[in-house]
Amino acid sequence: MKKTFSLTLGVIALTGNVAQAEGWTVTDFSSIADRATCMNYAETTFNTYRQRFGGDGFTGRSNWTIGGYDLRGEDVDGLFICADEGGAVAPFLVVYNYDDDSDSREAIADRLGDIWDEVVDGNGVPGGGAPASGGLK
Numbered sequence: 225m226k227k228t229f230s231l232t233l234g235v236i237a238l239t240g241n242v243a244q245a246e247g248w249t250v251t252d253f254s255s256i257a258d259r260a261t262c263m264n265y266a267e268t269t270f271n272t273y274r275q276r277f278g279g280d281g282f283t284g285r286s287n288w289t290i291g292g293y294d295l296r297g298e299d300v301d302g303l304f305i306c307a308d309e310g311g312a313v314a315p316f317l318v319v320y321n322y323d324d325d326s327d328s329r330e331a332i333a334d335r336l337g338d339i340w341d342e343v344v345d346g347n348g349v350p351g352g353g354a355p356a357s358g359g360l361k
Contacts, residue, residue: 247321249333253340255312259288262313264348266290266304269339272350277335295332299323302336
């Protein structure tokens with residue numbers, strides 16, 4: 225089952241201050257065996273999204289995150305986080321929009337979640353391959 229929610233209340237910053245955080249959608253996925261697989265799946269998800277829906281954005285990478293920027297103009301960005309949780313990687317996706325179009329943000333989050341499931345089911349290939357574990361919770 226997919227766990228998705230929109231954050232429209234304040235978020236506690238690392239300093240303990242409260243900041244307004246409207247325009248966030250977070251999707252939690254089932255565990256993946258290792259971070260390298262999670263990172264590859266996340267990058268494939270963003271690449272597949274751009275192939276299907278267009279966009280001139282770019283993808284950025286850190287040691288444990290993959291960012292997909294400019295998913296709808298310059299207004300919507302996404303970030304897959306491949307967090308290590310007790311020996312397994314617990315990936316989740318955060319999609320943020322800078323404008324007031326929460327419907328578009330949520331549609332993009334849903335599309336990315338669907339593509340992620342295809343990638344997981346296809347063992348790294350969207351829409352193909354044998355089923356694998358690690359889809360939506």
